[in-house]
Amino acid sequence: MLPFFVIMWTGRLSGKLSSFRSTCCGIVAWRFIGTVRGRLIKDNLCFFRCLALFRDSSPETVEANAAGFCQQYCLAVDGGFNPDTFPGVKLVDLPVIEELFKLNINVFHLAADAPRNGCVLKSRSVRRRAFKEPRILNLHLFKEHFSYIENLDILASGCVCKVCRKHFGKLSKCSEHENTCKGLVKNVYVGGVYSTSKSVLDALDEAGIEVPTSLRFFPFRAAFDLEAYFKTENLPANASKTTWHAEHLPLSVSICSNVPGFQEANCFVTDGDAAKLVDRMLSYLVRVQEASREAMMERFQGVFDDLDRLLAESCKREPCQEVDNHPLAKLRSRLVTHLTILPVISFNGGKYDINLMKRWFLLQLTRTVTITFVVKRNNNFMCIQTHRFKFLDMRNYLAPNHSYASFLRAFGCDAEKGWLPYKYMTDLSRLHETALPPIDAFYTSLTKKALALEEYQRCVEVWSQEGMSSLRDFLRWYNNLDVVPFLQAIQKHFEFFESRGVDALWMVCPYRVSL
Incomplete structure (x- = not known):
């Protein structure tokens, strides 16, 4: 099983409140992030609430669907947990969740000391997408909790391929590029590359x-x-600034x-x-x-x-x-x-x-x-x-x-x-x-x-x-x-x-x- 990493992201925040949907209490420090129902939630089901929102759950059914997803995960891993005692999803658990729910996940991290109009580059996953799901679950990780990113293009203005450092305006373009990126920069020299010839x-x-x-x-x-x-004979005629x-x-x-x-x-x-x-x-x-x-x-x-x-x-x-x-x-x-x-x-x-x-x-x-x-x-x-x-x-x-x-x-x-x-x-x-x-x-x-x-x-x-x-x-x-x-x-x-x-x-x- 491949390890899961937090994705590196560079860009500038747009400041629009609709970019994030908070599913836990740890996010409210950012004024432009709202909560699911306008109240604080103190359990550890933030990831499954994000999954419920990703699966197009309505605000009235988010809690029930999140509990159902958590129950499904607990049965699959045989951890002996239930939604009330669930300790939360860790990064190392995400590959299992991807396999269980047949989806692809991207995780971003905005540093707590980042300016309000910019994102801080942390790390980038080198994993290839495991499934052909056209949509990707984009999550924001703050401290120990996940929040759901509804529109990543609104959140930031561009991203960078971690392998070759090429810039893209949209994450979708960057992800498509990374599926085939080999990390090699091909320099084309029309006249050829110089090399010392052998004697x-x-x-x-x-x-x-x-x-x-x-x-x-x-x-x-x-x-x-x-x-x-x-x-000294037959010299050219002198000019204003030239003397022969x-x-x-x-x-x-x-x-x-x-x-x-x-x-x-x-x-x-x-x-x-x-x-x-x-x-x-x-x-x-x-x-x-x-x-x-x-x-x-x-x-x-x-x-x-x-x-x-x-x-x-x-x-x-x-x-x-x-x-x-x-x-x-x-x-x-x-x-x-x-x-x-x-x-x-x-x-x-x-x-x-x-x-x-x-x-x-x-x-x-x-x-x-x-x-x-x-x-x-x-x-x-x-x-x-x-x-x-x-x-x-x-x-x-x-x-x-x-x-x-x-x-x-x-x-x-x-x-x-x-x-x-x-x-x-x-x-x-x-x-x-x-x-x-x-x-x-x-x-x-x-x-x-x-x-x-x-x-x-x-x-x-x-x-x-x-x-x-x-x-x-x-x-x-x-x-x-x-x-x-x-x-x-x-x-x-x-x-x-x-x-x-x-x-x-x-x-x-x-x-x-x-x-």
Whole structure:
């Protein structure tokens, strides 16, 4: 037998006296509840009076019918009681009464401290209706006595499903809903629900192919850094709120990698054609990427052999017409793609470097390779991935406002200090000058600092020691100073995560692994 609970109810009382019919003395504290005959009744037959009213008894026959219902119940339970000695109906007795009188019962409880214009939520029955009786006996429980609710819709303005918390204007609608409610909220997402996809190495593990720990982290990467010169001629006209000082144009790009055969920094200087400079940059990166791919394919040769063996065995057991559509064949293709893509990293390149050469870079990139996807936030290119490269910004892996110098210091990478006369580089003809410009040319308007005499003397020494013949040579030396220690710091940074089993360069969200 199922237990019986008091039903939870939320809503607002209407204040109409006809909502309740009191059948006991304990209800008269509520001024808007009347009594059956205008007098107090002190026995324990309140429930059976409610039942008599529910069965459409007239006021003159309520007492007799209530006594008859009580006698019928006492005989059924064999309790040895009669209407005069009956102790009253308890909540635990209601399932037996429902079965005996073939009806459904709802019990509500209005707290004694509730406001006169509101109901207090107590508890809610999770029972299903046992009978197909269209009407339901709605009772109000106050202290130890029941009263009959003639019109529940007048009493309160709405109710809530206890399982899913859905609101209904009428109890009948709520009860009908609860008969089929499973307590599940179904959320429909048109674009699908986000879930982190498994990496190709995880897929290999599920296929039963063990990848050694030494191969689980992509070892190769390249770094680049662009320098710009400030063109001050043929600028757009100034507006009321806009003043043009200079146009930033690509001057040179330095590239360094840890791929064997390309570990020396290589600097390319523009001849005035920015598109040509970007093309030379991408052509060099393609050579680095091909060397990286060849080395990775050689390292994973054993994994490919295992994949080919499993694929052949599977096709032998279950012949398939299109081998390329086999799950293992698709897994092999994913592995090749994973080993092909070379991470290319810059520092603040997503905001500055790529935007500096964007006009030519994206055009040349689409001519050389196929862009797979782009992750962009405002003017920040967080990631550009093609079938050959994955352009990333190191600042996305660091705490906010982390500078390049502090990043190098954090990993103990000592970088040789260098200086470039940005203010002086307003025209490409300056690159052909055969001597350093005066010390005043090294003034930086951004930091509003001039070059110290000792620092200028260091520039003169480097010019002599490196055998420089033009300012172009000095530019190459300065540009290469950034990428070499930067690549070393990147290596140490990702070794920290590799020691914890994380290949940070292939994380979906870099901020999840920022320091």
